[in-house]
Amino acid sequence: MKNTALSHIHESLGAKMVPFAGYNMPVQYEGVNAEHETVRTGVGVFDVSHMGEFILRGPKALDLIQKVTSNDATKLFDGRAQYSCMPNNDGGIVDDLLVYRISEEEYLLVVNASNIDKDWDWIKSHNTFGVEMSDISDSMSLLAVQGPKATETLQKLTDVNLSEVKYYHFTKGTFAGVDNVILSATGYTGSGGFELYIPNDVTEEVWKKVFEAGEEFGIKPIGLAARDTLRLEMGFCLYGNDIDDTTSPFEAGLGWITKFTKDFVNSENLAKQKEAGVSKKLVAFEMIDRGIPRHDYVIVDAAGNNIGRVTSGTQSPSLKKAIGLGYVNNEFTAVGSEIFLDIRNKSVKAQVVKLPFYKA
Numbered sequence: 001m002k003n004t005a006l007s008h009i010h011e012s013l014g015a016k017m018v019p020f021a022g023y024n025m026p027v028q029y030e031g032v033n034a035e036h037e038t039v040r041t042g043v044g045v046f047d048v049s050h051m052g053e054f055i056l057r058g059p060k061a062l063d064l065i066q067k068v069t070s071n072d073a074t075k076l077f078d079g080r081a082q083y084s085c086m087p088n089n090d091g092g093i094v095d096d097l098l099v100y101r102i103s104e105e106e107y108l109l110v111v112n113a114s115n116i117d118k119d120w121d122w123i124k125s126h127n128t129f130g131v132e133m134s135d136i137s138d139s140m141s142l143l144a145v146q147g148p149k150a151t152e153t154l155q156k157l158t159d160v161n162l163s164e165v166k167y168y169h170f171t172k173g174t175f176a177g178v179d180n181v182i183l184s185a186t187g188y189t190g191s192g193g194f195e196l197y198i199p200n201d202v203t204e205e206v207w208k209k210v211f212e213a214g215e216e217f218g219i220k221p222i223g224l225a226a227r228d229t230l231r232l233e234m235g236f237c238l239y240g241n242d243i244d245d246t247t248s249p250f251e252a253g254l255g256w257i258t259k260f261t262k263d264f265v266n267s268e269n270l271a272k273q274k275e276a277g278v279s280k281k282l283v284a285f286e287m288i289d290r291g292i293p294r295h296d297y298v299i300v301d302a303a304g305n306n307i308g309r310v311t312s313g314t315q316s317p318s319l320k321k322a323i324g325l326g327y328v329n330n331e332f333t334a335v336g337s338e339i340f341l342d343i344r345n346k347s348v349k350a351q352v353v354k355l356p357f358y359k360a
Contacts, residue, residue: 004049005141005203013221020224021113023050028223035226036317039191040358043149043214044222045207049141052116053197054109060129061107065099068126070249070270072259076101081168081186084257085249086122087266091273092245093252095119096237098186100170108182108197110142112239126265141203143196145210146222146230150193153214158183162194176209178202188227190234190358229314232323235284235355241295242282242311242325251278251327280308281333284355286323291341291348293324298342307332310341316357323357324350 002023011017015026026047029035038044056064065073071084080101086094095115100108111119116137124133145154151162160173160183170184175196182197198206211219228238237243237252249258250273260271287293293313301307313324324341332339335354340347 002050004047005200006047006049006207009204009207010047010221015221015223018224021050023113025050026221026223028225029221032223032225032229033317035220035222036229038218038220039147039189039222039226039230040318041148043145043147043153043193043217043219044226045210045214045219046144046146046222046224046227047141047207048144048195048227049200049203050113051142052111052113052119052135052137053140053142054111054120054123055134055136056107056109056123057105057132057134058130059105061105061131064123064127064129064131065107065109066262067129067264068123069097069099070254070259070264070267071099071257072261073099073101073107074262078103079169079171081170081184083168085243085254086119087249087258087264087270088122088245089266090245091248091266091269093239093243093247093249094122094245096239096243096254100182100184102172114240139200141198141200143198143203143207143210144187144189144193144227145196145214146187146189146193147191149214149217149219150191153210153217153219154183154194154196156213157209165194176206178206181206188236189230190236190356191230191360226317228312229317232312232314232325233316233318233356233358235325235357237282237325238312247282247327248273248278250274251280252282278330280327280329282311282325282327283333283337283352284323284325284357285339285350285352286321286357287341288349288351291343292322293326293341293350297326299326299328300340300342300347301332302338302340304340304347307339318358328352
């Protein structure tokens with residue numbers, strides 16, 4: 001089991017630690033609901049150093065990215081990030097990821113922790129362009145400082161004007177005395193903030209300075225459990241739950257990051273699928289009857305026929321109601337559609353709703 005540069009800090013703070021994607025990670029500190037509320041109303045810090053980071057360099061770096069990802073990376077410019085996915089040859093998704101353009105010939109790819117080796121091998125297998133690839137995952141830490149007070153907190157530690165960094169943009173600058181920190185206006189919570197890419201050897205020092213800067217705003221460390229409830233309230237997909245090797249971008253509602261202005265892995269088949277339509281889609285739903293949706297619960301119609309399955313679900317701390325995502329047959333995808341969850345052999349009513357669940 002790998003540790004992050006901060007695992008000992010989490011343990012000293014009394015975090016409940018769990019194995020996640022091969023890492024010893026904090027799942028919660030004081031409790032999911034309290035941590036969730038901290039991010040929605042103030043500022044919280046996630047250690048997400050388990051995520052993978054690859055650097056692609058060279059005159060053909062963009063060509064390789066265009067080949068393996070579904071979004072159009074020619075739209076990127078220096079300081080711009082893009083959400084994308086890597087399709088496989090069978091209609092599914094290898095992984096979803098962020099693509100950062102650092103310069104014309106240098107890109108940073110940020111991938112899911114559980115897929116680091118798989119993604120590396122996949123990209124490498126398509127590297128017929130002579131692109132220099134570096135896996136820097138083990139030398140970098142990633143802190144997500146999220147919430148409405150995040151920018152104010154972080155501004156104390158840098159001369160970079162963070163209020164000028166737009167959503168899905170980033171900059172490099174001196175932060176907390178450390179040079180060349182990537183300050184990225186991204187996150188997985190829907191409450192604003194930044195993600196900070198920092199070398200491991202200075203991470204503990206940066207963590208302490210961030211907490212000093214946020215003390216007046218009641219800053220707290222946040223675990224992976226609250227990260228999951230926060231992302232689900234926004235309807236953000238989680239790889240391994242809502243998308244995987246068997247789900248297509250169009251089934252998952254990711255047509256907006258699937259651009260046919262270029263050729264990419266399996267683009268011909270995906271274009272045909274877009275034209276023909278899909279038989280199932282990922283939908284958001286709220287429970288009408290009492291019950292909490294869980295991953296892999298069966299979804300049925302009023303007559304009890306199997307029409308799909310739940311991929312993510314929770315009791316929403318912000319909305320005080322049970323919410324979920326799941327794949328259902330096409331005829332049940334319209335907002336307002338009545339669906340039922342099979343919970344302990346009982347049909348429990350839910351309704352398809354529009355995303356996001358949570359609106360700030």
